Amino acid sequence: MNPVLEHLCAHRSERDFSARPVDDETLAAVFEATRRAPTWNNAQNVSWVTVRDPRTKAALARCSGNQAWIERAPVFVVLLMDFHKTELAAGRHGRRQLVLDNVNSVLIGALDTGILMGTMMAAARAAGLGVCPIGGVRRGMDEAIELLRLPRLVAPLAGVCLGYPHAASKVRKPRMALEASWHPEAYDRERVAEAIDAMDADMDGYSRGLGREGAQNWSDAVSSRYAADAYGGVGPALRRQGFCFEWEEGV
């Protein structure tokens, strides 16, 4: 198999980082690949803060829902959607970023942050690092904005723990069958319904393999998480940062 495809297929998350530091040269190589990924209109509405300070990492670990591996990782990267760059560009030409009044702005920012985040994780693993993606950084969005001193039009969307793992994790979480995601010509609901039974069974096997008897299967785990919502602060925080997502219009 092509080594790049093999590398991409081998993604796994690491949470058990050693104290071995990550030097700036390694980060620079990873971020050079990140920077080369494409963005909407080449507008580059993505930035990231690298956090090494133990106090900041501890605060971010707490406000991300007590995720201890954020503290344990020598570097925690917080990925930002960043319309401050294009605000400066608009200022040079006396223009207004009308695009910000529409939920499409949040889609631009989040999609491009995701493209760069996927690239960053693949690059970091290629540089010998372990990675763990963190969505919980949005859980305490206000606090993260303050800790990282983010200006208006910049918001933290996700994080990546970076470091050298003690021992590379041997297990990979199961995924739904390819047929549940890849639809030829039009969306086919049947493919999705069929895949959930298999996914639940795979997740049971995975949990047993880790000695976690009685763990929730996939549909139970994901639906119980999605039936709760600890992210009520996200909307207000985004609005305070200058994102409108058509708030003022009628339905």
Place this chain on the structure above:
Amino acid sequence: MNPVLEHLCAHRSERDFSARPVDDETLAAVFEATRRAPTWNNAQNVSWVTVRDPRTKAALARCSGNQAWIERAPVFVVLLMDFHKTELAAGRHGRRQLVLDNVNSVLIGALDTGILMGTMMAAARAAGLGVCPIGGVRRGMDEAIELLRLPRLVAPLAGVCLGYPHAASKVRKPRMALEASWHPEAYDRERVAEAIDAMDADMDGYSRGLGREGAQNWSDAVSSRYAADAYGGVGPALRRQGFCFEWEEGV
């Protein structure tokens, strides 16, 4: 340099596809890597439709803002945020996806779609294909939803043209300096302001290299695009598909 890092750094977009078809085995290898990328809570709220039908491609090219390379590419992939999967999971356990009432749902969907899209593009290039990312698929979101027969809680966020280029593009679009995106410990506005002059100069040089004298520089081009908004249909289309993004609350 590490060959995977080199591969990731070498991203460029291709728009001049030959008629050579892309077989399903090649797509399956690309999509296997895509499927292995991580998602929020392993919830896998991402799917994609592959379009080969010339009429559907022509319709999508038109409603994406007349992007002819969508028609020319033998395969056009439309990436979807997909909460239909987790809706079925919730139904199995008598739960409601409360998460959908919050703009965070749209961030989950768009970020994860971006992560998988970045992985898909890197994988496709590794398989010898050329790629061109398409954000304009949201421009005619309603029409794309109908063409691809998307159920409730599924929405098209972006596309990727896939095919074998006539001749690989030799140029790469400039990017802002790494310092404009990589902030140690806290966001530093100075770094961003300084990078824009360099970016404008680089873009001028790039345009001249292509024989496009008098083309807009970066800040002019991006700010003129962002001063207009052809994406007013995105919010209403997302609401019709079942996404609320805190619409009903007061500010």
